[in-house]
Amino acid sequence: MKRQMPSTREIEQEIVGRVKTMFRKDFEMATKEEIYRACAEVVNDVVIDNWLTTQKSFVQQDPKCVYYMSMEFLIGRLLGNNMINMRGYTEVMDALDELGVDINEVEDQEPDPALGNGGLGRLAACFLDSLATLQYPAYGCGIRYHYGMFKQKIEDGYQQEVPDNWLQTRYPFELQRTEYEFEVRFGGWVRYDSQPDGTTKYIHEGYNAVIATPYDLPVTGFDNGMVNTLMIWDAKPKEVFRLDSFEKGDYSRAVEDMNLARNLTEVLYPNDNHIQGKELRLKQQYFFVSASIQRALAKYLRYHKDIKKLPEKVVFQMNDTHPTLTVAELMRILMDVHGLGWDEAWEITTHCVAYTNHTIMSEALEKWPQDIFKRLLPRVFMIVEEINRRFCDEIRAKFPGDEDRVHRMAILADDQVKMAHMAIAASYSVNGVAALHTEILKNVSLHDFYEMYPEKFNNKTNGITQRRFLMHGNYKLSDWVIKKIGRGWITDLSQMKKLESFVDDKKSLDEFMAIKLDNKKRLAKYIWEHNGIEVDPNSIFDVQVKRLHEYKRQLLNILHVMYLYNQIKENPEMDFYPTTFIFGAKASAGYENAKLIIKLINNVAAVINNDKSIDDKIKVVFIEDYRVSNAEWIFAAADVSEQISTASKEASGTGNMKFMLNGAVTIGTMDGANVEMYQELGGENIYIFGMSSDEVIAHEKNNDYNPVDVMNGNHHIQKVLQQLVNGNYSIDNPELFRPLYNSLLNTQCTAKADTYFVLKDFASYCETYEKIQEAYKDKYKWAKMALENVAHVGKFSSDRTIQEYVDDIWHLDKLDLK
Template sequence: MRHEAHCNWLTGLKLDLRPQLQYIKQTMDPIELQAETVAQKVRHYLITTMGRTADEANDEEFYRAFCTSLREEIMINWTATTHTLKKKGLRKLYYLSMEYMPGRLFGNNITNLNAEEFIKRILKRLGRDMTTIINMEHDIGIGNGGLGRLASCFMDSLATLQYPAMGYGMRYQYGIFEQELICGVQVERPDCWLLTPNPWEFRRDTHAVPVQFAGKPVKRTNSHGDEVYDLIDCEEVRALPYDLPIIGYSDSPDFSVLTLRLWSTKESPRNFQLQRYNAGELGQASENTSLTDVLYPNDNHDAGKRIRLKQEFLLVSASLQDIVNQYKEVHPNFDGFADAVRIQINDTHPALIIPEMMQLLTKNNDLPWGKAWEIIRTCCAYTNHTVLKEALEDWNAQRLGELLPRNYSILERMNGEFCAEVRKTFPGDEERVRRMSIIEGGQVKMANLSIYGSNKVNGVAALHTEILKASLFKDFYEMYPDKFVNVTNGVTQRRWLLHCNPLLSAFLEKRIGKGWITNFEEIAKLKDFASDPETQQEFLAIKRKNKERLLKMIEEDMEFRHGHGKNFAEENFLSADALFDVQIKRIHEYKRQLMKALHLLMVYFEMKENPDSHRIQRFAMIGGKAAPGYHVAKSIIRLFYCLGRTINRDPVVGKKLKVIYLENYNVSKAEVIIPGTDLSEQISTAGMEASGTGNMKFSINGALTIATDDGANVEMRQQITDEWWPFMFGASSNENLEMRRSHSYNPLDVYTSEPKIKQAVDALKDRSLVENDAEHESLMAVYRSLLEGMTPDAFFVLNDLMAYYETQKKVEELYQDPNRWAEFALHNIAGMGAFSADVSIKNYAEKIWEINPCPPDPKELKQVRKEYSEHDRCRVIPS
């Protein structure tokens, strides 16, 4: 009776509304009618989910209701895409990464849906401001730096190019951390990005899986006689997935929507150990509940190391179970698994998927060891992102054996077979066997495991891949030369140009059309306009507006965070006439933020002596987070604080030179900083930066690059050509490698022979920049890193400093000729076509995954739309 009465009420509602709807349809154009429909949905969700009317809802409530309305169209395509990707015989990619940096989804989703003007119409009808609503969204806190941003760019390209794919990651409750600077000291605060409900995520309880740690392994054999292990008395954790939609850009309504599945351990009856809690062991009781609390917990102590290992295994085990479950939905046995599944190991963090897959195939699914190994080496591929040996993960063998006893037993067998294979290939070379061994010296080498268990291994820039082959993984390359390929990184031009720089996007569309949005190679057409004075002037006007927008953002951020935005701006800003000189990236010694600081000191001392020694104004901005346990990196941040205070308050120098540190750098800030930058600082020690993607984002937004010939800078220079790449400096990667091999570099020689360098370095210890002992100790830590210890100046800062100083003079000279500067910038944009993430993904698809595009099946789209429209008729506006 209750259901029948409800239907009668709906029938009556439809009859009552029909005259009104007929009037609306007759008086509105179709777009306005559609806008009114969505506006009605927003009002509907405000009332039904929050008990608020549109007039009384605050901005955050309105944002959530608006996203809920907008995502309905997305859900149609998401459902159809998911159904399509379940086709039998389809090969699908699964991308595993410990971090992603999607930024805010709302604005990017609108861009990829081609719906910005339509959304503005809806908001106008509802009396709301688009900028305000966009700012209600928090940056998604599941990444740290380039690794996560690259993974997000790749997911965007996979969706846009309509490849069959799915991403896996972790839903970190508090991100890595929110950076607060107190008198130059980095303080880590929780990044509470989940403080309010995230309307873009969908909890998927039916896909939750158990993950087991520790326990006692019980040996038995499977039907093929292979040793497998059951586990008793173990810790069982429930991994609960939350799905985010990744929307592909399209001009048509038949766009693809891929899934990024994020695992959480926050909610499960078994994750929290009540007995330990009642016994007073509070930390251990909640350890498994807090596994997904923080990205990269500080591993300077045993608890941090244990949690980080658990995090990595959680990602691997949960994702692999999910991959197998999806496969089993379509296939009756594992005969087609190797053909249907491709798994990309993004850096070494997910490398444990190799032994875990062996465990799952041989124990849970009774496959013979040999067949399982063949499957693993067919399905898996590994991307290396670093040449720093200290960044190649090693896990203590005892710790891994205690936490993951079954996996460790498998690793021991794998290692025995691998070492036998090495001995057979290189008889008598036991030193090589030791270097290549997966388990050696009580450590498990995750990079060695990743290479051994993968079908392909790729570097992320041509120079980087050559370094892998020639030095870092030389032994492996000599054994498996066919495994190694290069896929240069790229960025998505849709977020990093179309979305974040609308003025420049319109400028491009007016001259070369919109084809570059999905085929970035078309950006080369801009070369035809680079020497045109009118084009140059328009470009400079756009750059100025973007610089003014950046200044406004910094002032508003300082007001929000510290309550003194206007005062901060008056003391620390230069106008948009100044050269905006920007270095934003993770703080690390090899990225050489210290070189930037020393150069600023050199300029400061020159201007103190002669205010006219530099003809242009320079506004230096530095941003990035230091790892919580990285003492020298934190000291470098404090150096910039002391430097900015000294320079900015100087009554003479401060008129031409300013230095600020951009607090809590993230994706949303980058979307404003990058379009407003004149000079992009890419000054890593040559041979150390695998690729870089910030360099690409700056270039496509019209910044010129001052750079070492490192990472992807090499290929960018080649594409742009030396004629339009004026600010290269420094020793080459080969020269740096030779200095390391020969131990021929002595920074003290440079320090004593170059007066300008000596003056700048001495300022670190002579107390001229500091106001207290704590600051002095921080700057002394930086000083000692340059001139003292076993390996002083390990990243050759002083060796390249004079070349950098002289190249900065060229920067100032060119900046004095605005039109010429614009011409260089336009040629730089035009040369960036090869550095789209779309190009990278096509290369991965062809060289590594061997997958083909698979757009949503039109029949699936039609069926889902039909079901939705029939259901939707009983809701907001009946037809």
């Protein structure tokens, strides 16, 4: 039986009661943090009852279950999310109101669990939300990083990274489960033992071991009593450091084990779409993969005898190549622990694992040096060698005489272990994350593999959860939509189509835009409090928030702002609708150009915002520490959504969908899921510019793009590029932005220039932007366009995505919770 949240009155009493018992305080004396903790316990109480009921149904119904294997889960704060999903948000808000406390301030006390970098990690969190809402049994499997994504401080325009110690105080939503601990082994060597029956036993010796301890977090479904589990693994030494091991001469082993455990889960690597190839990262991968498989198999074997039937009950979805060790580790456990032969183990493994590819960027493709891999995981490496040997034979059988192809596709080649190749060789499904991306995988980047296994390839266009990104982040719009079309969209986003009947109704459009204005005021206040910049809520809010990466082209955006500023300076009377350009982005700590782009944005902001002569026509704001919690407010306040990646490079994008859901109009390239947004919206409700992916790919292939030619033909570009290096935006150090200038023009001839076609797309971007300016002046035209975006967002719910994964790949059974 689903347990409901109590009434407002009861919640109020419970909060007061909890404050008393937890902190020995009268409510009036409690800090905001203590009130947050009390609220969390009130909500937890309901969540845990439902968690127990869900577990009981699991045992009774024995459904097939997906293990979503991911190095990242960018879950964001859970209090608000759980209150929404338990249908108790308003009740808690009212109860707190009665007690004279603002719910936003209480929610603000929760650390933002930032166990991910960007799109990939947030997608995993949206998927868990949808799985629980659709009542599908699922476990998220990840790592309990002690330090999540760093906090970003901007000092003198530069990004500074500050550690994110989210576990400094106890996190109220996690539950340590020591009863599900497992051992994970690293290093050592493998001894062969011939058995009397002619088989060989492989014995792993001389290893270092750690104990993996899971912490379970509840994943609540919307209004259905379903609570799935996200297990994040922490490490501890197998044996606490003991003096007797010192006496036994094992001192260094004991210290090694302790250090290994201490380092393993310490920190999330802060790279998005870029792999650094650090040994510790490979250890992290093996650690959580091994522990998760062990727990999954233990759970399976508690209720089933026949390990060969594992694929009937278990599927491991590998989120990018990061958890690809799942393939070899599952093989190892099936053979070395459960005594199966190679063929039996391979049969099971290849029916249990599926792989999602999230990028075509070559720097994101994981390749591990074989020597490191072998030293760290000697037995697993042997298995990879055998997988590779058999896989190469299979290629030869299908394409006789084509040794080039064998070399291109091999898992072990060029002294490296190619993780994507192993993932594809073993998975029964390989999917891309947007239609265009999947086509590029099939026809270009994974073409060899597509020719070998066409049946494995499929597309699953990404999605987002409307519960967090509308109901929680933009409750005013959410309430308005409920008033207009009812509540069905909360679990069936396609119902947003019903808003079509209001797109020509001026009264409705007025209401809709009044909500946008309120949200802009909320963000303007945030900007004032955090940046000390006054922005006009009546100006156009033009927003680009996402990770800083050259392919995402924040540089194109800021160069365009510099161009607009030049235009206004040259023609002060020019007709220009005041616009606030808002940026938010973290750069990987070692990514020099990305960090310099942040500095450029901040310097441009300083110059423009302080230039009285332009009458506040342009304001530029860089929002510090962009993260899930402030993102919700930013999406709600946006008029224009910037989705301007170089066509073919953004696999899907999910920010684009969050803006659309909140009624922003997109300016974007035909890249990733923008293409499908265009199809859903029709050309009138989205602004498309720039080269197509085919054109980009052709230029890359032919190597025939010369940015200098583009510059020579466009004096606006010449001017902004000059301003990059003449001290206009860096008076003290005119050379400061030279590396960006060089990256575009390559005057040094050290590398390829303008890899991401910023200059090539510049003119088209400027022209298209003028149309946005024009459109915004017509209030109802704009309002209609914005509402059309909400009305056509249905496809981009992660509920739709998850249903497709279930239908085509996972084949899960819904849990009956009655």
